[in-house]
Amino acid sequence: MIEVKGLTKAYRSHLAVRELSFHVNPGEVYALLGPNGAGKTTTLRMLATLVKPTAGTARVAGFDVGRESLAVRQRLGLVNGGMRVYERLTGREVLAFFAGFYGLEGHAFRKALDWVAGLLGMEEALDKKVMEMSTGMQQKVVIARAILHRPPVLLLDEATAGLDVFARRALLDFVKAYRDLGNTLVYSTHVMAEAEEVADRVGFLHQGRLVYEGTKAEALALGEGSLERAFIRMVKEAA
């Protein structure tokens, strides 16, 4: 569902992402793990067609992120940690605004709204102003906005940043539920415990390079039961 080959991004002379190659199979959660500055955000933004690669290629659902960016955007959703939505609008108003970008209007919008509200358990948020919602409910609006068009591919970038324990739990449960509907997810985080819970496969990113890739079970075996230990071991071996 996602094919990345030799993907590279340079900011002037600084290589943020270096010759990255990996793939994500349909229906799996791929955790992209690495500390701050490893290149996770840059990678996800290239997949989402928001940042232009310096070299290499990436395809999402068979479409090239450079030449077929519109087709990619129609099949993909992106959730960033700390994303905000307009505080003075109700949940319904926020979603109606973004639905316009996906060409969802009238009956199609109402259907999408019913689907997303049921999936996320956010019916009560639809007629509340964002500023009157809990952080967890606001996060649901952010997710709803990203999946309103039912994208088969969902990218989450440090999506639990700033969430309390309840909202974090709801997000991790949502990730697994969205995967169980047959969708494909990339889950970027520096929190190894979150990857241990949701990932099917993992990639370790360090200084813009993929230093390891494997199933979660393989990575856990490498780290004697801990992804954190596996990560540190692979970074040392790559040095």
Ligand SMILES: Nc1ncnc2c1ncn2[C@@H]1O[C@H](COP(=O)(O)OP(=O)(O)OP(=O)(O)O)[C@@H](O)[C@H]1O
């Ligand atoms: N627009 C930019 N201009 C210059 N350098 C950038 C830009 N965006 C990112 N970088 C640099 O590229 C490297 C990778 O950053 P990136 O944000 O992709 O990492 P990350 O793994 O997502 O970390 P974080 O969780 O801190 O965002 C960092 O050294 C960062 O300073």
